[in-house]
Amino acid sequence: MQDKNTWIIYRNYKEDFNVKKILDIKHYCKSRGLKFVLSNNIKLAIKLNLDGAYIPSFNKNFNHLTYKLKKGFILIGSAHNLKDIRIKEKQKVDKVFLSSIFKKNNNFLGINKFKLLSNLSKKKIIALGGVSKTNLKMLLLLNLVNLEGFAGISYFRNKKKAPKKGPFN
Numbered sequence: 395m396q397d398k399n400t401w402i403i404y405r406n407y408k409e410d411f412n413v414k415k416i417l418d419i420k421h422y423c424k425s426r427g428l429k430f431v432l433s434n435n436i437k438l439a440i441k442l443n444l445d446g447a448y449i450p451s452f453n454k455n456f457n458h459l460t461y462k463l464k465k466g467f468i469l470i471g472s473a474h475n476l477k478d479i480r481i482k483e484k485q486k487v488d489k490v491f492l493s494s495i496f497k498k499n500n501n502f503l504g505i506n507k508f509k510l511l512s513n514l515s516k517k518k519i520i521a522l523g524g525v526s527k528t529n530l531k532m533l534l535l536l537n538l539v540n541l542e543g544f545a546g547i548s549y550f551r552n553k554k555k556a557p558k559k560g561p562f563n
Contacts, residue, residue, distance in 0.1 A: 404419055404430070411435060437461065449472070483515065489519070491545060492520070493522035495525065520542050
């Protein structure tokens with residue numbers, strides 16, 4: 395069982411959005427008290443009355459600023475550098491995923507750059523990229539002023555097999 399502060403992001407860039415599947419996930423999240431946001435389609439997230447939307451770093455669009463958002467609707471953006479952070483600030487996101495703190499990929503920041511960049515914004519920062527149960531203590535010790543939390547597949551991935559039946563099948 396996940397913590398009530400857990401947010402689920404539906405992110406699928408390979409296929410068209412399956413509204414039925416999104417609604418199934420929404421109901422699953424609601425029944426467990428989890429927040430649910432949709433990636434890269436703010437208009438659909440509003441229409442389906444989701445908790446918010448996620449704007450990936452490659453999305454530099456500002457059209458959503460004309461949309462009427464319900465109270466409590468959260469916009470989350472992702473950034474990999476200072477330029478991305480500034481764009482997300484102009485997009486008026488509430489929180490910023492900053493990556494990658496631990497995962498050594500082409501967006502790798504490492505601890506020092508991550509700390510520097512996270513302190514250059516007044517937005518709440520969510521650490522992303524290779525956060526696992528092993529390095530979570532290190533993340534907590536960094537004493538980042540505006541660190542809201544962390545996100546990561548590595549941390550939440552369950553090594554057990556998923557059940558055969560459920561809302562996602």
